[in-house]
Amino acid sequence: MNATNLPARRMVAGEALQNLLASRVPSARTTLRPDGELEVRVPATALVATARLLAAAEPLALNYLSCVSGVDWLERGRIEVVYTLHSMPDPAAKVSLRVETDRELSLAGVPSLTSVWPTAGYQEREVFDLFGVKFEGHPDLRRILLGESFVGHPLRKDFLDQRPPHRRVTREDYQP
Amino acid sequence: MGVGRRRGRGNKLPRRPKGVRLVEKLDSHSVPEKSPLRKVLPGVFMGPVRQLFNWGRRNSLWYMTFGLACCAIEMMAAAAARWDFDRFGSFFRASPRQADFMFISGTVNEKMASRIKLLYDQMAEPKWILAMGACACTGGPFTGTYNVVPGIDKVIPVDVYLPGCPPRPEALIDALLQLQKLVGQEGLRAVPRAAAERAAERAAERGTTP
Numbered sequence: 001m002n003a004t005n006l007p008a009r010r011m012v013a014g015e016a017l018q019n020l021l022a023s024r025v026p027s028a029r030t031t032l033r034p035d036g037e038l039e040v041r042v043p044a045t046a047l048v049a050t051a052r053l054l055a056a057a058e059p060l061a062l063n064y065l066s067c068v069s070g071v072d073w074l075e076r077g078r079i080e081v082v083y084t085l086h087s088m089p090d091p092a093a094k095v096s097l098r099v100e101t102d103r104e105l106s107l108a109g110v111p112s113l114t115s116v117w118p119t120a121g122y123q124e125r126e127v128f129d130l131f132g133v134k135f136e137g138h139p140d141l142r143r144i145l146l147g148e149s150f151v152g153h154p155l156r157k158d159f160l161d162q163r164p165p166h167r168r169v170t171r172e173d174y175q176p
Numbered sequence: 177m178g179v180g181r182r183r184g185r186g187n188k189l190p191r192r193p194k195g196v197r198l199v200e201k202l203d204s205h206s207v208p209e210k211s212p213l214r215k216v217l218p219g220v221f222m223g224p225v226r227q228l229f230n231w232g233r234r235n236s237l238w239y240m241t242f243g244l245a246c247c248a249i250e251m252m253a254a255a256a257a258r259w260d261f262d263r264f265g266s267f268f269r270a271s272p273r274q275a276d277f278m279f280i281s282g283t284v285n286e287k288m289a290s291r292i293k294l295l296y297d298q299m300a301e302p303k304w305i306l307a308m309g310a311c312a313c314t315g316g317p318f319t320g321t322y323n324v325v326p327g328i329d330k331v332i333p334v335d336v337y338l339p340g341c342p343p344r345p346e347a348l349i350d351a352l353l354q355l356q357k358l359v360g361q362e363g364l365r366a367v368p369r370a371a372a373e374r375a376a377e378r379a380a381e382r383g384t385t386p
């Protein structure tokens with residue numbers, strides 16, 4: 001676990017995972033970045049299978065999901081969901097698993113990965129809350145940060161704040 | 177204060193030595209110097225009931241144990257040994273029923289606003305609100321974002337605004353003294369009848385006491 005070797009070891013781990021994916025998931029497009037992080041782009045149909053493969057890979061099991069985030073590509077009409085993965089057996093391995101979906105609110109949906117990493121539960125709720133992406137198979141897909149009555153998904157780039165203007169309340173006109 | 181200075185001499189009032197004033201001044205509303213009352217009531221304060229209430233209220237302002245954000249850290253520091261709010265008769269109460277006022281110490285978002293309103297409604301009259309820090313006053317750096325209320329005065333009435341990001345405990349002490357000044361000018365305020373009825377109705381819907 002020598003920290004000075006980390007970039008080199010990250011490259012080695014990235015290449016090993018890249019080879020594994022090339023042989024097992026033909027639809028995945030992989031890019032090994034200069035810092036050793038492996039970017040994996042898969043179609044939504046192959047997402048769960050890829051996730052299972054990575055989570056159980058030997059000897060570099062990517063068994064730690066540290067972050068799920070969303071990216072709104074307004075011009076392309078797409079929303080991307082990014083799963084950031086680490087490996088407890090070898091901290092050098094780092095993968096970002098990316099999947100794209102339609103931006104249209106009624107169509108935006110990807111399969112949930114809660115069956116692979118249970119911790120995805122809360123984080124997918126957050127992406128649903130802020131981007132409006134539906135995760136099929138999620139056990140409890142509700143808003144998590146915003147109130148139940150909130151209208152819209154505020155991290156979408158075309159979101160407009162439509163709250164009525166706030167007025168100052170005084171003792172005289174306060175309504176309990 | 178307010179009773180004869182000497183004790184232990186039975187019911188007989190002590191003889192007044194020369195040069196001792198009969199009545200101590202509570203403040204400018206006390207019995208005037210030349211009033212005949214001064215001669216018949218030695219050692220007794222005279223004044224409106226309102227004054228007595230306000231004297232008691234402003235010197236024992238208890239506040240809700242309630243923190244929202246980084247400002248709450250300064251509030252805790254102000255309450256702890258170094259700045260010691262207890263000196264002013266103010267300390268944390270863990271129930272809105274026992275609290276006289278509440279620090280709104282931090283950013284208020286839309287989801288929290290309804291909870292703060294509920295806490296405010298649960299506090300007994302008379303009650304005061306002290307908006308602490310830029311966020312509680314105006315929304316601060318988060319004004320204009322999608323989920324932040326631009327100042328708690330858009331939800332409940334505020335009595336003292338304290339700017340700063342966050343304010344130092346010394347500033348908090350000053351705000352408390354301002355609030356004491358305000359409480360000292362309070363009348364015997366009654367809850368407006370309509371408001372009290374509405375609060376009772378809402379409580380009945382929720383199945384709690386108002």
